[in-house]
Amino acid sequence: MADITLPKAVENFVAAINAHDANALAAVFGDGATVRDVGTTYAGTAEIRDWIQRQLINPRIVITPTSFAGDRLVASGDGDFPGAPLSFALVFGIKDDQVTNLAIDPV
Template sequence: MSAIALPKAVENFVTTTNTHDGESLFAVFAPGATVVDDGATYATEAEIREWIKVHQVDPKIVITPTSFDDDRLLASIDGEFPGGPLTFAFTFATKDDLITNLLIEAV
């Protein structure tokens, strides 16, 4: 993991994303969580599972944190997609070490 201190939920998201294990990644989200990525909102269990498969696992995303401040993670993202690595901002809302809301934006 990185030398940047991350809250448990954020650390779990980064670690499980980097292992490309969809079930483990789904487990870091609280029931009723939402993900907003690339202009689309994923709000049901089926939608979040599909988002994980298509946007995280299949392209083998690797997140390298560069900074964390006020629930916002800046990170370099690489994987099996054209144009990488890219920089993204991840804004988290969490409760009980689980993600309740995640907003992902290109920087």
């Protein structure tokens, strides 16, 4: 795989997921951030922290970026979940090196 250059916020997001570090991952999101993960929206710090723990940390997700263009990261996600590994598209809204919104869908 060729090296992929990622914005700092996306780089931090990937590193925190792969380290299974819930606090570092929560710190990637700015105030008032939202996450839409396969049709369900999580808004605000408490909901996003809950989503992080249930959907990323507990199943020990590891993501491997395969491409990044514009605001869209395509990555393979592996972990303790049905059908793993799966490919996902993650579309980021970023301001001041923090994620303001994130939309995740299967590819």
